[in-house]
Amino acid sequence: MVDTKITLSGLALDNPIIPASGTFGYGYEYAELYDINMLGSFSFKGTTKEPRFGNPTPRIAECSEGMINSVGLQNPGIEKVIEEELPKLKKCFSKKVIANISGFSIEEYVHCCEKIDGEKQVGLIEVNISCPNVHNGGMAFGTSPESAFEVTKAIKEITKKPVYMKLSPNVTDIVSIAKACEEAGADGLSLINTLLGMRIDLKTKKPVIANKMGGFSGRAIFPVALRMVYQVYEAVSIPIIGMGGISKAEDVIEMMLAGARAVQIGAENLVNPYICKQIIEDLPKTMEKYKIESLENIVGGAH
Amino acid sequence: MKQSIFTVENNECLAKNTYELILSGDTSDITKPGQFVNIKLDGCFLRRPISVCDYDDKTLTLIYKVVGRGTEFMSKLTKCDKLDILTGLGNGYDLSKSGDTPLLIGGGAGIPPMYKLAKELIKEGKNAAVILGFNEEQELFYEDKFKELGTKVYITTADGSKGIKGFVTEAMKNISYSYFYVCGPEPMLRAVYKESIAEGQFSFEERMGCGFGACMGCSCKTKYGNKRICKDGPVLFKEEIIW
Ligand SMILES: Cc1cc2nc3c(=O)[nH]c(=O)nc-3n(C[C@H](O)[C@H](O)[C@H](O)COP(=O)(O)OP(=O)(O)OC[C@H]3O[C@@H](n4cnc5c(N)ncnc54)[C@H](O)[C@@H]3O)c2cc1C
Ligand SMILES: Cc1cc2nc3c(=O)[nH]c(=O)nc-3n(C[C@H](O)[C@H](O)[C@H](O)COP(=O)(O)O)c2cc1C
Ligand code: FES
Numbered sequence: 001m002v003d004t005k006i007t008l009s010g011l012a013l014d015n016p017i018i019p020a021s022g023t024f025g026y027g028y029e030y031a032e033l034y035d036i037n038m039l040g041s042f043s044f045k046g047t048t049k050e051p052r053f054g055n056p057t058p059r060i061a062e063c064s065e066g067m068i069n070s071v072g073l074q075n076p077g078i079e080k081v082i083e084e085e086l087p088k089l090k091k092c093f094s095k096k097v098i099a100n101i102s103g104f105s106i107e108e109y110v111h112c113c114e115k116i117d118g119e120k121q122v123g124l125i126e127v128n129i130s131c132p133n134v135h136n137g138g139m140a141f142g143t144s145p146e147s148a149f150e151v152t153k154a155i156k157e158i159t160k161k162p163v164y165m166k167l168s169p170n171v172t173d174i175v176s177i178a179k180a181c182e183e184a185g186a187d188g189l190s191l192i193n194t195l196l197g198m199r200i201d202l203k204t205k206k207p208v209i210a211n212k213m214g215g216f217s218g219r220a221i222f223p224v225a226l227r228m229v230y231q232v233y234e235a236v237s238i239p240i241i242g243m244g245g246i247s248k249a250e251d252v253i254e255m256m257l258a259g260a261r262a263v264q265i266g267a268e269n270l271v272n273p274y275i276c277k278q279i280i281e282d283l284p285k286t287m288e289k290y291k292i293e294s295l296e297n298i299v300g301g302a303h
Numbered sequence: 304m305k306q307s308i309f310t311v312e313n314n315e316c317l318a319k320n321t322y323e324l325i326l327s328g329d330t331s332d333i334t335k336p337g338q339f340v341n342i343k344l345d346g347c348f349l350r351r352p353i354s355v356c357d358y359d360d361k362t363l364t365l366i367y368k369v370v371g372r373g374t375e376f377m378s379k380l381t382k383c384d385k386l387d388i389l390t391g392l393g394n395g396y397d398l399s400k401s402g403d404t405p406l407l408i409g410g411g412a413g414i415p416p417m418y419k420l421a422k423e424l425i426k427e428g429k430n431a432a433v434i435l436g437f438n439e440e441q442e443l444f445y446e447d448k449f450k451e452l453g454t455k456v457y458i459t460t461a462d463g464s465k466g467i468k469g470f471v472t473e474a475m476k477n478i479s480y481s482y483f484y485v486c487g488p489e490p491m492l493r494a495v496y497k498e499s500i501a502e503g504q505f506s507f508e509e510r511m512g513c514g515f516g517a518c519m520g521c522s523c524k525t526k527y528g529n530k531r532i533c534k535d536g537p538v539l540f541k542e543e544i545i546w
Contacts, residue, residue, distance in 0.1 A: 025517040032304060045519070053522065053529055058510040060520040062349045069512060074519040218348060270513035271343065271350055274306065
């Protein structure tokens with residue numbers, strides 16, 4: 001019997017498979033298809049202080065082996081998430097969930113993190129400082145070590161739960177941002193968020209997406225994500241959740257060898273809603289094939 | 304929602320760039336006319352949403368227009384090919400509101416869902432009429448299929464090559480109806496909204512990520528709050544639409 005168990009800052013997971021924020025809603029749509037309690041955990045839709053409609057549509061564009069989204073953090077706001085979504089979620093998911101938080105000011109991040117920190121269902125807080133969709137927000141915090149440090153520190157001061165900072169790949173040096181978060185007390189890191197991209201419609205000769213640009217993700221970005229996890233692993237000693245383009249059990253192992261303790265799966269859920277279940281089922285045989293007894297032992301194995 | 308494998312029984316060109324695809328498989332999750340399915344195609348990352356044109360216990364009929372890579376690929380499918388399809392998506396039309404003389408209005412690739420809707424309304428004893436709008440005669444399809452159901456069929460073409468010259472709204476002017484159902488390109492939906500003299504239901508399109516409510520890719524604002532076209536739609540009531 002191979003061992004797929006892993007721990008993330010004290011949070012014990014049956015396996016390292018976690019659906020990524022924004023691609024799994026609050027879980028209900030998938031709970032109609034399979035028992036989502038088989039997941040390691042899942043990261044819910046990015047949540048802000050106020051309810052948000054997000055960006056105008058079209059918000060989605062197709063790419064070779066991937067997609068662009070400019071949803072723009074549509075969510076009902078932290079209040080409603082706590083009052084309505086979490087109790088509903090409890091009925092189909094008994095494990096601890098990852099709370100994905102976004103904001104446009106340090107005060108907003110602090111407000112949301114403070115609120116969610118008191119929720120029993122939440123295992124850890126994942127702070128999105130990288131969403132490329134919002135003109136004046138998220139992006140800025142994740143693109144300079146100073147602002148990443150500042151927001152991490154402010155959140156750590158008011159939370160008890162482990163805090164994972166989710167990094168943007170749209171930077172010159174992701175390692176310096178990762179180090180700044182670690183220095184400010186982050187318990188872990190999630191990477192990567194989407195890459196800024198765009199498509200132009202040849203018929204209209206205009207951008208496909210109303211907002212012109214959006215976040216590129218899916219299978220195509222796997223090598224970029226893997227490289228960044230590899231580089232960040234060398235530079236920090238806090239745990240990493242690796243994501244970007246994962247679509248099969250082999251990718252999970254590769255990502256863990258690069259340095260991830262757990263992985264998230266995003267865009268692939270949208271085209272194959274059973275992908276997380278399939279990967280969880282495939283993982284043991286794939287581990288056997290590559291003579292891996294325990295996932296815990298392979299983290300960072302490629303270094 | 305259900306994911307299952309369908310087998311191509313027939314794939315046939317009906318009119319200019321327009322194909323009818325007949326599939327066999329598990330249709331148990333399809334419950335209402337106006338719902339859609341989401342099809343996985345080799346070489347396309349995202350699935351392709353297509354309305355349910357007709358279905359029974361084991362057969363699913365789709366009609367699609369070739370407009371890009373995915374639909375081009377579909378046009379080459381042949382008997383026995385297999386397709387991975389998510390079924391039972393979307394809310395579908397509410398038939399209970401139709402009244403005795405409902406009017407069904409379809410434009411181009413928006414015509415397919417009107418077929419099963421017409422079938423069901425007639426089964427309920429309703430006196431349904433249908434307007435089918437095309438750009439030109441070469442695009443015409445399903446005129447006879449609708450007539451076989453026993454509905455009154457009005458054809459409009461933008462260039463006047465068949466039926467009434469003009470848009471579907473031209474035909475609407477001379478018909479009286481208790482209620483209406485419409486599906487077609489957005490400019491047509493807007494025109495119908497303005498022209499209509501009764502309440503009705505509109506079927507919308509949007510670029511989709513998942514098609515089952517998980518990604519918020521297809522949201523729109525309505526008078527009843529934010530809705531996802533794929534899950535809370537694609538059918539919206541006239542009274543709730545914000546243009
Ligand atoms: C609920 C719903 C029901 C539909 N029913 C039908 C139908 O019965 N018959 C039919 O011919 N067409 C229908 N369409 C439109 C159909 O989905 C598109 O024509 C098709 O996705 C085009 O794919 P493509 O690869 O050929 O085009 P491309 O332009 O190459 O596609 C690129 C991307 O854009 C998306 N896209 C392009 N056009 C549309 C569109 N009009 N609406 C939504 N997404 C689009 C594609 O899905 C794909 O992700 C429906 C759309 C929706 C949302
Ligand atoms: C439709 C969509 C919505 C997303 N929304 C969020 C979000 O709200 N918060 C966030 O931190 N990341 C969001 N992401 C980014 C993903 O969580 C993930 O980091 C990224 O997509 C890379 O993984 P993937 O290649 O497996 O999709 C979103 C991605 C997609 C495709
Ligand atoms: S397409 Fe994903 S929510 Fe509608």
